Amino acid sequence: MEDNIKLVTTNIFGLRAIIEAIESGSTLNKIYLQKELRGSLFYELNKLIKEKGITTSLVPIEKLNRLSKNGNHQGAVAQISPIEFHDLEELIEQTLENSKVPLFLLLDQLSDVRNFGAIIRTAECTGVNGIIIQKDGSAPVNAETIKTSAGAAFKIPICKVDHIKDALYILQAAEIKTVAATEKTEDSIYDINMNQPIAIVMGSEQRGVNPSILKMVDYKAKLPLLGEIASLNVSVACGAFLYETVRQRITTVKN
Numbered sequence: 001m002e003d004n005i006k007l008v009t010t011n012i013f014g015l016r017a018i019i020e021a022i023e024s025g026s027t028l029n030k031i032y033l034q035k036e037l038r039g040s041l042f043y044e045l046n047k048l049i050k051e052k053g054i055t056t057s058l059v060p061i062e063k064l065n066r067l068s069k070n071g072n073h074q075g076a077v078a079q080i081s082p083i084e085f086h087d088l089e090e091l092i093e094q095t096l097e098n099s100k101v102p103l104f105l106l107l108d109q110l111s112d113v114r115n116f117g118a119i120i121r122t123a124e125c126t127g128v129n130g131i132i133i134q135k136d137g138s139a140p141v142n143a144e145t146i147k148t149s150a151g152a153a154f155k156i157p158i159c160k161v162d163h164i165k166d167a168l169y170i171l172q173a174a175e176i177k178t179v180a181a182t183e184k185t186e187d188s189i190y191d192i193n194m195n196q197p198i199a200i201v202m203g204s205e206q207r208g209v210n211p212s213i214l215k216m217v218d219y220k221a222k223l224p225l226l227g228e229i230a231s232l233n234v235s236v237a238c239g240a241f242l243y244e245t246v247r248q249r250i251t252t253v254k255n
């Protein structure tokens with residue numbers, strides 16, 4: 001199926017074009033700005049960036065030349081998101097109305113797009129009601145993400161929040177339990193009751209789940225590691241957590 005997903009990256013460039021894209025309501029993954037850029041159009045764009053909370057990165061002109069294929073970028077290139085993001089509170093409300101046992105997935109600053117795509121694919125296959133990511137520091141939903149997800153990114157709601165902590169507060173207020181995947185615990189995922197409204201938190205490739213997040217969650221759980229390597233790839237670990245959730249829920253239904 002992955003081979004049938006056409007890999008297309010959509011960039012727009014030029015200060016005025018990006019301003020108009022934002023004002024028209026287009027969802028932008030990220031804006032790349034030339035270092036030390038100045039001028040009235042830049043200040044107008046920068047104001048919109050702050051108002052909308054769009055992720056930006058200051059880069060040398062050489063990168064902008066590559067992204068725009070040496071077009072007249074005027075010091076700015078933006079990546080258009082191929083999907084529309086959902087409002088988290090609305091999604092939770094809809095899910096509680098329509099699902100007996102909600103299941104959410106929070107990704108705490110996962111940075112690799114291929115891991116992200118693989119996780120989206122597994123999440124869609126395991127009935128996850130929504131994926132939550134942080135606006136800053138997270139892998140974007142771009143063409144590579146879409147391809148690796150085998151198109152699942154078009155089928156599962158994805159929400160962006162200012163901080164994962166914000167999402168935890170909202171989920172817990174809705175009486176949805178939270179469980180973080182971490183080796184910093186003695187509790188196994190197999191000992192956690194996953195047959196209840198729950199949200200699984202997966203950490204980044206480098207540092208795992210942020211310590212401040214670990215302090216907030218209802219449960220911490222790990223997978224048994226019987227070899228010499230100390231950790232699993234995050235997309236593999238996420239798959240194990242999700243399918244243990246499926247196993248528990250199917251077993252309960254059969255009984």
